[in-house]
Amino acid sequence: MKTVPGTFELPGQCDNVAWLQEKAGRQALTAAERDLLCRLYGEACAGQGTASEVMRLLTRSFSREPIPEYYRYANLHVYAWFLDQSPAEPVAGAVLALDATLAALEAVERRAAPRLTEADHTEERLKRLNALREQVGRLPVKIGSEANVAEIIKGRGDDGMALWQAFVLTRCSGFLASNDHHEHIFLRTVQACELAFYLIRYFTVRARLSIGRGDGQAPALMAQLVHYAELPNHIFHVLQTLTPDLFLTFRDATGEASAVQSLNYHLMELVMYGHDARKVEAYLRFEHLHELTVPPLRSVRPLRDTVLGAGDPDLTEALDAVERTLLTWRGRHYGFGRRYLPGVKGSGGTEGAGYLKRFVQKDNLVPEPITTAPELDMLGFAYR
Ligand code: HEM
Structure with missing residues (x-):
């Protein structure tokens, strides 16, 4: 990691993996490239250190886990x-x-x-x-x-x-x-x-x-x-x-x-x-x-x-x-x-x-029985 603003680079192979997704958009990736990104995700999850962490962020959207399409698209795991x-x-x-x-x-x-x-x-x-x-x-x-x-x-x-x-x-x-x-x-x-x-x-x-x-x-x-x-x-x-x-x-x-x-x-x-x-x-x-x-x-x-x-x-x-x-x-x-x-x-x-x-109007909601449910953590960012 460099600490001068504007001069950062992704570690290890991460730059190539980012470039692969950028060169013509994700839709243009071949089946073999998708398989590769999926495999890299698995390896990054098993690895440790900054390069693995960044690789995991770059490749999660290609995982075979049941991730909703919207989350794959919007990369909310990075957020x-x-x-x-x-x-x-x-x-x-x-x-x-x-x-x-x-x-x-x-x-x-x-x-x-x-x-x-x-x-x-x-x-x-x-x-x-x-x-x-x-x-x-x-x-x-x-x-x-x-x-x-x-x-x-x-x-x-x-x-x-x-x-x-x-x-x-x-x-x-x-x-x-x-x-x-x-x-x-x-x-x-x-x-x-x-x-x-x-x-x-x-x-x-x-x-x-x-x-x-x-x-x-x-x-x-x-x-x-x-x-x-x-x-x-x-x-x-x-x-x-x-x-x-x-x-x-x-x-x-x-x-x-x-x-x-x-x-x-x-x-x-x-x-x-x-x-x-x-x-x-x-x-x-x-x-x-x-x-x-x-x-x-x-x-x-x-x-x-x-x-x-x-x-x-x-x-x-x-x-x-x-x-x-x-x-x-x-x-x-x-x-x-x-x-x-x-x-x-x-x-x-x-x-x-x-x-x-x-759903523009909200004044026609049927009220539900309410519990205060204090154990619920409603303060975290939500993604899947
Ligand atoms: C060109 C701009 C957009 C269009 C034409 C559009 C269109 C739509 C349509 C048709 C739906 C119905 C659900 C479905 O996909 O079948 C929807 C749902 C939704 N969109 Fe958009 N959308 C646009 C931009 C955005 C943006 C930028 C956001 C921000 C995250 C957003 C957030 C949502 C949400 C939260 C719902 C679910 C709403 C609900 O369940 O009440 N939309 N959108």
């Missing part, structure tokens, strides 16, 4: 690894991952800009990306402290280990399925949204616990939640520079990878709104989502319930703001589905935009 590096500071870890992901996207867009045309919307994309990075920089990180994300990033600017970890994160998670430049923004916005879903769940759970304990931190946590809930909307603003035509150029290469398989998303909705019986059919299609259909997850107390029980108008106002923001995101997401895939089935096997439309 889980990154967050595991600083378990005591999950928010700092997630915002650093978010910043590194957006920085990697910005770099790839800047590199491609000279060979692209106006139809590629690169200038507008970079403008929106820059605004998003500034918004992320202003996010508050710690309760009772003025520190924001930009200061945390600056504070780690000459920390060799932190830079190395950010390098590994972005280098091992950015592989496209296709050979099409515009897939970068799609993949990176998926990853950025996953971090946002996780952070929203984190603050939701912390706020709910704080209200229950009456430790006085709930107003600050709810205020943070209001800010973090806006992230998916800001991210989608950047994604809008990917037009339907540009999206359809690479969409087939992503195969059956659909964020309907996203455990982070469903857990975020669960702690926010409670169990949604209308989704059981979708959950039952994927084994890793089955746990959402039965207690204890099915009986988790939603934030709304706890906030309304507290009878504090300021908390209720903050909750209303969060719910409005998430409603906007779901409405925009439905808009993406309708505009980009008119009449087309979703890659997750749903009817497509119609599925998204059914």
Whole structure:
């Protein structure tokens, strides 16, 4: 590992393995190459040291383990690894991952800009990306402290280990399925949204616990939640520079990878709104989502319930703001589905935009019997 910013290299054979996946996209890999990557994954799991660790991150998507397609595609195991590096500071870890992901996207867009045309919307994309990075920089990180994300990033600017970890994160998670430049923004916005879903769940759970304990931190946590809930909307603003035509150029290469398989998303909705019986059919299609259909997850107390029980108008106002923001995101997401895939089935096997439309509104949920289930760890990043 080198510690001068920008001069890192992957160890051992890792660079070749990264290059193999990059040269024409993962879809172009031959059966023999896939077998090789699968074998390398097995060997890396049995090995020790940095080279094995990085090799494991680079090759897990080719494992024969039952990994949902979405996780193979989005490389969320690399994000889980990154967050595991600083378990005591999950928010700092997630915002650093978010910043590194957006920085990697910005770099790839800047590199491609000279060979692209106006139809590629690169200038507008970079403008929106820059605004998003500034918004992320202003996010508050710690309760009772003025520190924001930009200061945390600056504070780690000459920390060799932190830079190395950010390098590994972005280098091992950015592989496209296709050979099409515009897939970068799609993949990176998926990853950025996953971090946002996780952070929203984190603050939701912390706020709910704080209200229950009456430790006085709930107003600050709810205020943070209001800010973090806006992230998916800001991210989608950047994604809008990917037009339907540009999206359809690479969409087939992503195969059956659909964020309907996203455990982070469903857990975020669960702690926010409670169990949604209308989704059981979708959950039952994927084994890793089955746990959402039965207690204890099915009986988790939603934030709304706890906030309304507290009878504090300021908390209720903050909750209303969060719910409005998430409603906007779901409405925009439905808009993406309708505009980009008119009449087309979703890659997750749903009817497509119609599925998204059914879940825009949350005010028609049938309440479930609630248990507090204190033994549940709802604060970790979720991946399979
Ligand atoms: C061009 C942009 C996009 C389009 C056209 C689109 C379309 C869709 C469609 C049709 C579905 C229905 C499920 C299925 O695949 O069968 C879906 C589900 C979903 N998508 Fe997207 N999507 C887009 C971008 C994103 C991004 C960037 C994220 C971020 C992770 C995302 C997160 C989700 C989630 C969480 C679900 C499940 C929603 C639920 O169960 O309520 N989507 N999307």
